[in-house]
Amino acid sequence: xxxxxxxxxxxxxxxxxxxxxxxxxxxxxxxxxxxxxxxxxxxxxxxxxxxxxxxxxxxxxxxxxxxxxxxxxxxxxxxxxxxxxxxxxxxxxxxxxxxxxxxxxxxxxxxxxxxxxxxxxxxxxxxxxxxxxxxxxxxxxxxxxxxxxxxxxxxxxxxxxxxxxxxxxxxxxxxxxxxxxxxxxxxxxxxxxxxxxxxxxxxxxxxxxxxxxxxxxxxxxxxxxxxxxxxxxxxxxxxxxxxxxxxxxxxxxxxxxxxxxxxxxxxxxxxxxxxxxxxxxxxxxxxxxxxxxxxxxxxxxxxxxxxxxxxxxxxxxxxxxxxxxxxxxxxxxxxxxxxxxxxx
Numbered sequence: 001x002x003x004x005x006x007x008x009x010x011x012x013x014x015x016x017x018x019x020x021x022x023x024x025x026x027x028x029x030x031x032x033x034x035x036x037x038x039x040x041x042x043x044x045x046x047x048x049x050x051x052x053x054x055x056x057x058x059x060x061x062x063x064x065x066x067x068x069x070x071x072x073x074x075x076x077x078x079x080x081x082x083x084x085x086x087x088x089x090x091x092x093x094x095x096x097x098x099x100x101x102x103x104x105x106x107x108x109x110x111x112x113x114x115x116x117x118x119x120x121x122x123x124x125x126x127x128x129x130x131x132x133x134x135x136x137x138x139x140x141x142x143x144x145x146x147x148x149x150x151x152x153x154x155x156x157x158x159x160x161x162x163x164x165x166x167x168x169x170x171x172x173x174x175x176x177x178x179x180x181x182x183x184x185x186x187x188x189x190x191x192x193x194x195x196x197x198x199x200x201x202x203x204x205x206x207x208x209x210x211x212x213x214x215x216x217x218x219x220x221x222x223x224x225x226x227x228x229x230x231x232x233x234x235x236x237x238x239x240x241x242x243x244x245x246x247x248x249x250x251x252x253x254x255x256x257x258x259x260x261x262x263x264x265x266x267x268x269x270x271x272x273x274x275x276x277x278x279x280x281x282x283x284x285x286x287x288x289x290x291x292x293x294x295x296x297x298x299x300x301x302x303x304x305x306x307x308x309x310x311x312x313x314x315x316x317x318x319x320x321x322x323x324x325x326x327x328x329x330x331x332x333x334x335x336x337x338x339x340x341x342x343x344x
Contacts, residue, residue: 002344003123004322006055009046010330012323017056020119020127027128028067029081032142033316034121035060035150036325036340038176040110042267044326052112058122058342059085059109062136062145072130082145082299084132084152085109086290087118101156101290122322124344134295137303143316143341144302147309150339151298152291154180155187155307157239157264159294160286163188167236170194170226171211172251174202176312176338177264178241179209183307185239186210194229196222196250199335209308217250226254235259243267252277260284312338319344 003017022028037060043051051057062082068075075081088095088103095103109128110120120126136145154177163169169190171178174197185193186209194213195206203214215225226235234256240248243265251261252274261283278285291298301307314337317325322342328334 001124002319003056004058004319004342006044006051006053006057008053010044010326011053012044012326014320014323017123019125022067022069022127024069024071025130026069027065027072027075027081027130027133029061029063029083029121029126029128029133030066031061031121031124031126031344032063033061033146033341033343034058035146036322036329036342037150038267041326041330043111045330050111050113052114052117055110055112055117056119056121056123056126057110058120058126059111060146060149061121061126062142062148063121063126066125069130075130075133075135080136080138080140080142080145081133082136082148082295083109083128083134084291084295085149087129087132090131099292101292122319122342122344124319134299136299140299140303142343143313144309145299146341147312147339148295148298148302149291150176151180151184151302151307151309152294153177153264153288154184155294155298155301156291157181157262157288158184158188160262160288161237161260163190163237165189165191168192168194168230169237169239170196170235170251170254171206171239171241172196172247173241173265174199174206175241175335178239179206179312179338180307181239181241181264182206182210187301187306190237192229194226194235201336205311209311222250223254230256237262239264241265243271245271249274252283255283257281258283260286262286262288264288313341314338315340317342
């Protein structure tokens, strides 16, 4: 099969690679669409340490069942499917309580670390355990099905807290995940959603997708604007979707006393954290990682148009253009693209 292989930091090669072998509980999926995630970019260049070459990256994907293991049930060759990016064991205490994203033996497709190497979906075929495979509607385009993975991250993040219609929710960072969080908040019942970003075009899109207000952070005093919009109290909920010190500190600054901050972004491994402010204002801090069983819900939300993914797809490209797209996305100006989907 053809595969886009990371052979060294910042070096991708389209190679003929052995078709993966599958076990009795596995499914061989013929990949039809696979999105480039921001974590792939930071793995590709070696900065995250989570894409150790050689590796086939890619974890936001969909396709057709090409073959099934002998123990696989309720799935047939030719079925249209998507799959979770997290491979959970199904046996540990976390899996047994539905917290599959916290699995003790958790692996992620398209990731290699010192403990494991798990090839992903930037290839013609990928092997996925049956337990994380989900059928998709016949009329759902594969490019939309490949977006279920990032949708699930946003929906899981929003479900980490209780949403009231009277809440004011702020989303700091309107990249791919932030724009999906805006939509998930709208679905969850939030009426006042404020988007914050330095890019005007992304803020305009956030408004189209459900944000009631938008603040451009490079030309406005964000805390002062949030204070004006909330009668001086601050936001009830803030979702931080970047993951660096300045944006996390901003999120903690604009939330009200006793409010909740959900940390979605994780670009930096360590940040400066204003502990005293968090303690004295009794803020509630929530981490969120991946998803935990939300895939069927997310497939339904996308199928019904509750969450729109088409406006977030910047380009469809063949797999053999993948190396070029990684270069473009990492170059100055690459942030103008939201989601690039490769089609093997």
